[in-house]
Each structure stands twice: as structure tokens, then as C-alpha cells.
Amino acid sequence: MSIPMLPETAPFSPAQRAWLSGFFAGLLNARQQAGGAMPAGAAMSPVAEPVEEEEPWHDPGLALDERLKLAGDKAPARKMMAAMAQLDCGACGYLCKTYSEAIATGAEKDLTRCTPGGRDTSKKLKELVVLYPPGAETAPAATPTAVARVVKAEGKVEHGRDNPFPARLVKCETLNKEGSSKDTRLVVLDLKNSDLNYKVGDALGICPENCPDLVQQMLEQLDASGAEDVPGLSDTHASLRDALLRERNITRPTPGLLEALAAAATIDVDRDALKAMIDDEDGTLLGGLQVIDLLERFPSARPAAADFIGALPPLQPRLYSISSSLAAHPNQVHLTVGVVKYNNEADRACKGVASTYLSDGVRPGQKVRVYVHASARFGLPASGETPIIMVGPGTGIAPFRAFLQDRHATNAKGRNWLFFGDQKAAGDFLYQEELEAWQKDGILTRLDLAFSRDQAEKIYVQNRMLENSAELWAWLEQGAHFYVCGDAKRMAADVDAALKKIVADHGGKSPGEADAYVAALAKAGRYQRDVY
Numbered sequence: 001m002s003i004p005m006l007p008e009t010a011p012f013s014p015a016q017r018a019w020l021s022g023f024f025a026g027l028l029n030a031r032q033q034a035g036g037a038m039p040a041g042a043a044m045s046p047v048a049e050p051v052e053e054e055e056p057w058h059d060p061g062l063a064l065d066e067r068l069k070l071a072g073d074k075a076p077a078r079k080m081m082a083a084m085a086q087l088d089c090g091a092c093g094y095l096c097k098t099y100s101e102a103i104a105t106g107a108e109k110d111l112t113r114c115t116p117g118g119r120d121t122s123k124k125l126k127e128l129v130v131l132y133p134p135g136a137e138t139a140p141a142a143t144p145t146a147v148a149r150v151v152k153a154e155g156k157v158e159h160g161r162d163n164p165f166p167a168r169l170v171k172c173e174t175l176n177k178e179g180s181s182k183d184t185r186l187v188v189l190d191l192k193n194s195d196l197n198y199k200v201g202d203a204l205g206i207c208p209e210n211c212p213d214l215v216q217q218m219l220e221q222l223d224a225s226g227a228e229d230v231p232g233l234s235d236t237h238a239s240l241r242d243a244l245l246r247e248r249n250i251t252r253p254t255p256g257l258l259e260a261l262a263a264a265a266t267i268d269v270d271r272d273a274l275k276a277m278i279d280d281e282d283g284t285l286l287g288g289l290q291v292i293d294l295l296e297r298f299p300s301a302r303p304a305a306a307d308f309i310g311a312l313p314p315l316q317p318r319l320y321s322i323s324s325s326l327a328a329h330p331n332q333v334h335l336t337v338g339v340v341k342y343n344n345e346a347d348r349a350c351k352g353v354a355s356t357y358l359s360d361g362v363r364p365g366q367k368v369r370v371y372v373h374a375s376a377r378f379g380l381p382a383s384g385e386t387p388i389i390m391v392g393p394g395t396g397i398a399p400f401r402a403f404l405q406d407r408h409a410t411n412a413k414g415r416n417w418l419f420f421g422d423q424k425a426a427g428d429f430l431y432q433e434e435l436e437a438w439q440k441d442g443i444l445t446r447l448d449l450a451f452s453r454d455q456a457e458k459i460y461v462q463n464r465m466l467e468n469s470a471e472l473w474a475w476l477e478q479g480a481h482f483y484v485c486g487d488a489k490r491m492a493a494d495v496d497a498a499l500k501k502i503v504a505d506h507g508g509k510s511p512g513e514a515d516a517y518v519a520a521l522a523k524a525g526r527y528q529r530d531v532y
């Protein structure tokens with residue numbers, strides 16, 4: 001096979017060019033394994049195929065200490081990778097591997113970017129940076145921006161993270177019914193005249209904007225007009241208002257922001273409290289406070305506008321599992337979005353940045369900047385004859401709606417079994433009409449439901465799995481692929497435990513043998529998870 005090589009004219013050093021060539025080689029290998037193809041337009045030159053590196057810790061279902069143990073004899077960058085949440089969600093601006101490599105080389109200083117990993121990840125990264133000072137690793141991290149520059153050097157610019165497509169919002173429809181405590185939306189975007197293609201199992205990157213009301217509150221606290229000139233991300237300069245609205249993360253405080261506030265504080269009590277937050281390794285003092293809470297709590301801490309903006313990290317895209325198939329909906333992409341609202345420790349009403357933007361900030365006809373985030377680890381089997389078992393409670397149903405759409409549109413003959421659950425059947429049975437129609441038509445072979453609050457005893461999807469364990473085992477033995485989408489820490493872990501129990505009980509295996517059986521399913525691509 002042939003591997004893409006960077007041209008000598010690409011704007012990189014020889015070491016960077018060699019490393020990026022290896023990166024593209026790995027990307028090609030992953031795409032070929034997933035049945036995809038390398039994008040056209042890259043110069044080709046035959047080189048030896050790299051040996052795929054084993055990364056057993058790259059599993060969000062494993063606890064942090066388990067992941068670190070698996071990476072115990074690896075290079076510092078791989079130990080740092082094991083400290084990440086293993087979701088490859090893109091919220092940090094990297095993948096888990098490239099974020100860890102950027103830290104190990106010293107190219108990335110912020111150790112708090114892994115939002116899903118939270119304090120546990122940032123604390124462990126701090127420990128690892130002390131043990132392995134940045135610079136010990138020599139391979140440059142392949143950031144999304146670097147890869148985009150390579151494409152431009154080849155004379156071909158495609159829509160991606162660094163050049164998102166402005167997709168028109170077709171509709172944002174509430175899926176929950178009266179009586180539900182949740183707000184889940186079907187978001188439909190128009191991809192007409194774009195070069196974006198996706199397969200079921202991929203994710204869509206959304207480039208959101210911050211809440212205008214929160215931006216205004218922040219300007220008032222800073223005693224600023226919003227017209228102040230500050231460093232911009234995309235251009236040399238931006239207004240303070242535009243930077244807060246479109247370019248910077250204005251919710252989560254970072255160590256850099258705490259340091260900027262402490263340096264600007266003119267009252268000792270404010271300065272001391274901020275320094276205590278900086279020194280608090282567990283993050284207990286900061287808790288769930290947001291940037292606006294700090295501005296209100298410490299009125300003497302007012303950096304100059306440029307310093308304040310410089311201490312805020314870039315506003316990162318959010319990834320959502322795609323809920324549609326192009327075979328069923330040409331020129332469209334659908335998302336299933338849970339609108340996030342909660343009160344933090346300061347009793348402030350907080351909102352999820354991207355979910356609020358999609359549900360309240362954009363109206364039908366307006367544009368949303370999007371790109372496709374391809375998944376090499378999650379997707380339908382190559383054969384439409386292969387049976388599939390899908391476990392997706394709540395918004396975890398998103399990719400499985402796409403799976404069923406695709407199998408219906410392509411007339412695939414394989415059997416399909418869905419486990420779906422939520423709080424209440426009356427208000428939270430997402431896509432009920434579609435699912436029941438597919439069941440009636442024979443597309444959905446089995447539908448098992450678990451609504452946790454419709455009876456005194458909580459019932460979850462893993463309970464339904466165990467109730468139907470004999471048949472589930474039979475499907476596995478007949479070659480079925482098993483999929484899970486949803487919460488990583490609770491649901492996915494419970495489903496994994498239920499799966500192993502089913503294997504042990506019906507396969508006559510010891511716990512260790514059941515673990516090995518499930519691990520073999522995963523290695524063969526028959527056990528796939530899209531968890532967060």
C-alpha cells in the first residue's frame with residue numbers, strides 16, 4: 001500500500017515533517033480498517049507500514065488507576081494519555097493522544113483542558129509533569145491546526161475543525177412530552193452545498209457562541225463597554241465583546257485566570273483567597289464556581305481587558321453523536337441534544353454552552369458552524385447481514401437512530417435489537433413513533449424499554465439485559481455486534497458488568513474468562529462504545 005508523505009515545501013522542520021507523515025500513515029491505517037478511504041489530494045510515496053501501537057488504557061470504562069497501571073511501563077506521553085478521560089471528544093482541542101504529547105513536549109501548558117476527566121485528570125497530570133518535566137518527549141504533537149495547514153499546503157481546503165461549514169438550522173424540535181423534567185431536542189441542520197459527508201457512528205462538531213446575557217454580565221463586572229481592543233484568535237485584534245461571545249471560554253476558570261486575577265487584586269483578602277485557590281490541588285475551594293462568580297466575589301481583581309482575555313482559554317467545539325443517515329436524509333445531519341441547565345455552588349443558574357446555543361441562541365434559517373468528526377472505532381458492521389445489539393438510554397439513543405435509519409434505507413437484512421431507557425415513558429420516550437414504526441415493519445427486531453421512575457423499584461437498561469440474558473448470549477454466539485452509547489462512569493460501567501455476567505452465566509466461564517471473552521469482542525470490533 002502507499003502512504004501519504006508531506007512535500008518538502010510544507011512549512012515544517014524535517015523532524016515535524018517526519019512525525020506528521022507517520023501521523024497520516026496511522027490515520028490511513030485506521031480508516032482502512034474502518035472501511036474508509038484516505039482523502040484525495042495528498043502526495044503519495046511508498047514507505048513501510050507502521051506497526052499499530054497497543055493502547056489498552058484507551059478505554060473510558062476503566063478507572064483512572066487501572067488506566068495508569070496499563071500504561072505503567074510506557075513513555076511519559078503515554079502515561080499522560082492514560083490520565084485523560086479516553087473519550088477523544090475534541091473538547092480540549094486535541095485527541096487524548098495528541099493532548100498528552102503536547103504536554104510532554106512542552107507545547108501545551110494548560111493541564112485542565114480535559115473537561116470530562118475533571119479534577120482527577122488535571123491533578124494526575126500535575127503529578128506526571130513533576131515526574132517527567134516537559135521536553136523529555138521529542139515528537140511534536142499533531143494539533144488540528146497543523147494538520148489543516150498541511151491540507152492547505154497541498155492546495156486543497158476542505159471544511160473541518162479549522163474551517164467549519166456554516167450550516168443552516170432547519171429546526172430545533174422538543175422531543176420530551178408534557179410532564180418530563182428534561183429538555184431534549186432534535187436539531188436538524190442543512191448540509192446542502194457543503195463537501196461534508198459522514199457515516200453513521202460519526203460525530204458532528206459544533207462551534208458554539210457564548211450566552212449574550214452572560215457576556216453582558218461579565219462586561220458590567222469588568223466595567224467595560226465591550227469595544228475595548230483585545231488580542232483575537234482568528235484575527236490580530238478583536239473587540240472585548242466579540243472575544244467573549246465567540247472566541248473564549250467564559251465559564252470554567254483556569255489556573256491562568258486565577259493567577260491573572262490574583263496579580264490584579266488590590267485588596268489583600270481578595271489576593272489571598274485567589275492564591276489559596278491556586279494552591280488548592282484538589283480544587284475544593286474553587287468547587288463549581290464559574291468565571292462570573294469570581295468576578296462578583298473578588299471586586300478588586302480587575303485585570304486589564306487584554307490580560308483578562310489572554311487568561312481565558314479558547315472556546316472549543318463540542319461533539320455530538322450524529323442521529324441520522326445520509327442514505328435516509330440526503331444533505332441533512334440530525335443531532336439529539338440534551339439541554340443542560342443546573343445551579344452551581346453559588347446558586348447561579350448555569351447553562352451548557354453548546355446546548356443553550358443550539359436551543360435558544362439560533363433560530364431556524366440562521367447558520368451554525370459545523371464539521372464532521374470521523375469515528376474509526378464506532379460504526380455499523382461491514383455486512384448488513386450482521387445482527388446488532390444497541391444499548392442507548394436517554395440521549396445515548398442518538399447513534400442508534402442513525403443505525404436504524406441506515407439499515408432501513410439500505411434494506412439491510414441483519415437483525416436489530418435496541419435497549420432504550422429514560423425516566424418516564426409518558427414524557428421521555430424519545431423517538432417513540434419512529435421506533436414503534438420500525439418495530440412494526442420488522443426493521444427493529446426487538447425493543448426492550450427501561451423507564452426508571454415508572455415504578456417503585458428503579459429499572460435500568462442493564463436490568464433488561466439480564467432479564468433477557470439467554471437470548472442476548474445467543475445473539476452474541478451468532479456473531480452479533482454489541483454497542484453502547486451514553487454515560488461512561490455509571491451506565492456504561494453497569495452495562496459492561498451485566499455483559500460480563502451474561503457471558504459468565506451462559507457461556508460457562510469464570511469471571512476471568514468472561515473478561516477475556518469481552519476483551520476479545522472489543523478487539524475484533526464487535527464491542528464498541530460511544531461514551532462520554
